[in-house]
Amino acid sequence: MNAQDQKFMQAAIQLSAEHMRAGHGGPFGAIITRGDEIIATGWNQVTSSNDPTAHAEVTAIRNAGAKLKNFQLNGCVLYTSCEPCPMCLGAAYWSRVDRLVYAATRQDAAAIGFDDEELYQELVLPIDKRKLPMQQILHADAAAVMGEWKTLPNKIHY
């Protein structure tokens, strides 16, 4: 563990404690850095902002994109006080951060009543075995629009 990682993770954990105690949401904090600079911070604010997606990591990634005016965070590191749930891990991949550092685990989250571990189990199940009922309709109609994407001359890939 290098000193910089330790410093930034301590800051992420501090955010998790402060905002949990302030009633903003669950005990989770995150920080995005580039070099020795903190680019953005985030904490869980699901219940205080009525946003099911407002986990610490998603919030930090959104804030970092706004700050850098860029939808890709290459060169950045994501520090999060707890191993990301599948939503947040997906967000980390899409954001293109270079590296992710975490502290507590999905099992720690499960032990205090959060579904992270269960979500990891759900996502690998065949669609018809999941708890969330999923149904496919109108495949051809949507596939036609997606095919049009390939033909657009000025599209921005992400």
Place this chain on the structure above:
Amino acid sequence: MNAQDQKFMQAAIQLSAEHMRAGHGGPFGAIITRGDEIIATGWNQVTSSNDPTAHAEVTAIRNAGAKLKNFQLNGCVLYTSCEPCPMCLGAAYWSRVDRLVYAATRQDAAAIGFDDEELYQELVLPIDKRKLPMQQILHADAAAVMGEWKTLPNKIHY
């Protein structure tokens, strides 16, 4: 396929086409309904809003939470023009929608250059086998904060 599902999915696909053609982002649209009412809509706006998390489903879920002033969308249905990526599927679970209806598949997305399928493969790998480097530090410090969550008298679970 019932008529209501068909109508709402056609609307989601229409959003995907309109906003793709307008240059707002990738070819993806989503709608959240309750009964016969459209509660919220969303479309991909990753590149136009500099937000790597602004997929159609995440955007629709955020908009629905704001509209209903609730962080849980029980009783709602999520229609999405393409099978959700792991980030969006995670968001759907956290939102507690009753049901999810999709049209195109993750393979359709892969065929036009999106990483959804690859992401599903990454998430099931052991942490040290993933493309995104992940490292754990300061476990005990974060676990201590999470333990404090259990003792808070007025916490709101989600």
